[in-house]
Amino acid sequence: MMEPGLYHMLFISATLFFIGVYGFFTRRNLVTMLMSVELVLNSVNLNFIAFNKYLWYDKMDGLFFTIFVIAIAAAEAAVAIAIIINLYRSHNSIDVENAEELKY
Amino acid sequence: MSGSTIIFYLLAALTLVSAVLAVTTRMIFRAAIYLLFSLIGIAGIYFWLQYEFIAAVQIVVYVGGIVVLIIFSIFLTQQAGDELPKQKMGRQLFSALAAFCGLALVLLQIAQHAFVETGGEVVAPTVANIGNQMLGVNDGGYALPFEVVSILLLAALVGCIVIALKSKPEQT
Numbered sequence: 265m266m267e268p269g270l271y272h273m274l275f276i277s278a279t280l281f282f283i284g285v286y287g288f289f290t291r292r293n294l295v296t297m298l299m300s301v302e303l304v305l306n307s308v309n310l311n312f313i314a315f316n317k318y319l320w321y322d323k324m325d326g327l328f329f330t331i332f333v334i335a336i337a338a339a340e341a342a343v344a345i346a347i348i349i350n351l352y353r354s355h356n357s358i359d360v361e362n363a364e365e366l367k368y
Numbered sequence: 369m370s371g372s373t374i375i376f377y378l379l380a381a382l383t384l385v386s387a388v389l390a391v392t393t394r395m396i397f398r399a400a401i402y403l404l405f406s407l408i409g410i411a412g413i414y415f416w417l418q419y420e421f422i423a424a425v426q427i428v429v430y431v432g433g434i435v436v437l438i439i440f441s442i443f444l445t446q447q448a449g450d451e452l453p454k455q456k457m458g459r460q461l462f463s464a465l466a467a468f469c470g471l472a473l474v475l476l477q478i479a480q481h482a483f484v485e486t487g488g489e490v491v492a493p494t495v496a497n498i499g500n501q502m503l504g505v506n507d508g509g510y511a512l513p514f515e516v517v518s519i520l521l522l523a524a525l526v527g528c529i530v531i532a533l534k535s536k537p538e539q540t
Contacts, residue, residue, distance in 0.1 A: 268376040274478050276380050276413070280387055280406075282471040287391030289463035290455050295441055296396060299403050302434060303387055306410050309426075317417050322488030324501055328510050330422055331502075334429050335517050339524035341434045345441045346532040352445040 273314030280307035294348045294358040298341065305337045376416055383409030394452045396442055404435045419493050 266272075280303055287300030309330045316326025352358050383406050390402035407430045414423035491497060502510045 267370075267373060270483060271478065272376070272380070273413075273417075275475065276383065278471060278474045278478065279384055282467040282474075283384070283387045283391055285470065286463050286467040289466065290460050291391070291452075292455065293396065293452055295438060295445065296391075296399055296452070299399060299438060300391055302403065302430070303390070303406065306407065306430070309422075310410060310413065313414060313417060313419055313422060317419070319483055319485050321490045322486060323508075324491055324493060324497065325508075327419065327422060327493055327498065328502065328513075331425060332513060332517055334425055335521065338429050338433055339521050341437060342528050343524050343531070345437055346528040348441055349444055350531055358445050 270314055270318040273310060273318070277307040277310040277314065280304075280310065292360050294344075294351070294360060294363075297360070298344050298348070302337065302341065305333060309333055372416070376413070379409050379412040379416060382406075383413065394454070396446055396452055397439070400435060400439050400442060403438070404431060407431050407435065421493060421495055421498055 284300045284303035284307065287303065288297055291297050291300060312326040312330045312333070316324065320326060348358055351363055355362055357363075386402045386405040386409065390399050390406055393399050393402065407426065411423045411426040411431070414420075414426060501508065502514055505511045
């Protein structure tokens with residue numbers, strides 16, 4: 265067990281990213297797919313913060329990117345859930361297999 | 369090995385284990401709760417890195433906002449207590465293989481790459497520094513992206529209302 269540094273952060277964020285990708289591939293329910301996307305976005309945030317902390321500590325740009333990513337992720341989750349609820353009303357299911365046709 | 373190191377490894381384990389459980393469990397409500405713990409673990413890592421503002425934003429927006437939104441959407445769209453249908457073995461296997469190969473590739477690249485520090489004076493991520501730079505219009509200020517994001521949030525708000533409050537289909 266070493267003292268944690270940049271490589272530990274990159275390991276965590278890469279692992280989190282691919283856990284999210286695995287969930288996105290295997291899940292067939294739209295809400296759980298949205299959860300996987302949230303994991304991927306969080307891994308990106310962790311990456312930005314780690315680089316800002318360990319490599320570019322004389323600037324704060326990574327921090328601002330993280331703040332904007334969080335704000336956009338919130339907007340994205342709200343729109344996605346509105347779409348999911350609308351889909352549930354018309355199809356009575358939120359499984360991607362039942363939502364193949366892009367008509368109403 | 370110091371206490372801080374132990375705390376870091378505990379937070380990392382919490383984050384990764386709950387993330388794995390969140391994408392593998394078949395109870396959808398439990399998946400949301402595991403996602404909650406994973407996000408709290410990430411907020412803990414931000415605290416550990418002494419980015420307290422980002423950690424607070426993470427807790428307020430993700431744990432307090434997005435997870436609650438997801439739980440509400442589960443309540444609205446899912447019959448309570450239903451398990452998700454079991455996935456095909458082949459699909460799980462190939463997804464795991466693809467994710468593992470991608471992870472191996474990325475970790476190999478990270479291990480081979482030598483990262484160069486810029487070196488320079490440390491700018492502490494205090495709330496005062498963040499606020500001054502975020503609303504600054506000088507070189508390196510983030511006033512324009514800030515305004516663009518606020519317009520985007522407004523557009524998303526209006527869009528959500530328009531999508532979710534669609535008029536009822538005509539009675540036939």
